[in-house]
Amino acid sequence: MPPRIKICCISSREEAALAISCGASALGLVAAMPSGPGVIAEDLIAEIAATVPPPIATFLLTSETRAEAIIAQHRHCRTNTIQLCDEVEPGAYARLREALPGVSLVQVIHVTGMESVDQALAASPHVDALLLDSGNPTLAVKELGGTGRVHVWSISRMIRDQCGIPLFLAGGLNVGNVADAVAAVQPFGLDLCSSVRSDGSLDATKLREFMAALGIG
Numbered sequence: 462m463p464p465r466i467k468i469c470c471i472s473s474r475e476e477a478a479l480a481i482s483c484g485a486s487a488l489g490l491v492a493a494m495p496s497g498p499g500v501i502a503e504d505l506i507a508e509i510a511a512t513v514p515p516p517i518a519t520f521l522l523t524s525e526t527r528a529e530a531i532i533a534q535h536r537h538c539r540t541n542t543i544q545l546c547d548e549v550e551p552g553a554y555a556r557l558r559e560a561l562p563g564v565s566l567v568q569v570i571h572v573t574g575m576e577s578v579d580q581a582l583a584a585s586p587h588v589d590a591l592l593l594d595s596g597n598p599t600l601a602v603k604e605l606g607g608t609g610r611v612h613v614w615s616i617s618r619m620i621r622d623q624c625g626i627p628l629f630l631a632g633g634l635n636v637g638n639v640a641d642a643v644a645a646v647q648p649f650g651l652d653l654c655s656s657v658r659s660d661g662s663l664d665a666t667k668l669r670e671f672m673a674a675l676g677i678g
């Protein structure tokens with residue numbers, strides 16, 4: 462079975478409808494970030510999320526690290542999933558579970574080296590899935606996604622084999638490398654942004670080519 466596809470950086474109802482029609486199982490809606498090309502206003506996230514049919518997952522991408530700030534943002538945006546793009550404060554997972562029952566939690570791990578394996582194992586008991594990406598949260602202006610860069614997939618594979626929960630692979634995936642990425646990591650899902658866009662807009666031709674490379678659509 463091919464991996465599930467999450468199309469990120471969705472910026473309009475039309476892009477959401479296009480992604481779903483091409484076979485996406487999940488959509489990413491990017492709230493305020495320190496850097497990156499995909500940010501949209503929370504009002505627009507709420508508007509798009511409200512149009513998406515129930516079988517499709519809607520991910521609110523947050524850079525907030527405090528539970529109360531994430532809860533407030535989610536009450537505005539009303540997605541069915543929250544993607545935590547940075548390391549959250551101690552106790553945040555329990556507080557989010559208490560305040561937002563029924564909302565799925567996905568923790569991003571930026572794969573920077575072997576230390577990422579320990580970070581993934583520490584987070585995995587508390588969340589519904591991990592998403593392995595190629596950002597760099599240690600920079601003065603943090604990179605939390607949308608970089609278009611690949612990371613070391615052999616580390617992602619170690620995490621996949623040890624963490625015991627569904628795993629999305631992200632970071633620089635494109636029509637030319639996706640088959641190798643799937644073979645190397647065997648993820649539950651794939652997440653992508655840059656490679657299926659032209660001049661910032663979701664490109665139907667690129668998206669269909671990507672899906673076709675996976676036998677989807």
Ligand SMILES: O=C(O)c1ccccc1NCC(=O)[C@H](O)[C@H](O)COP(=O)(O)O
Pocket residue numbers: 469470489491494496497498499500522546594595604605606607608609610631632633634652653654655656
């Ligand atoms: O796109 C952004 O601006 C962004 C900024 C900060 C966190 C996430 C962001 N984008 C969403 C994603 O999670 C991307 O799909 C993921 O990083 C992969 O992006 P790409 O390497 O461009 O395929």
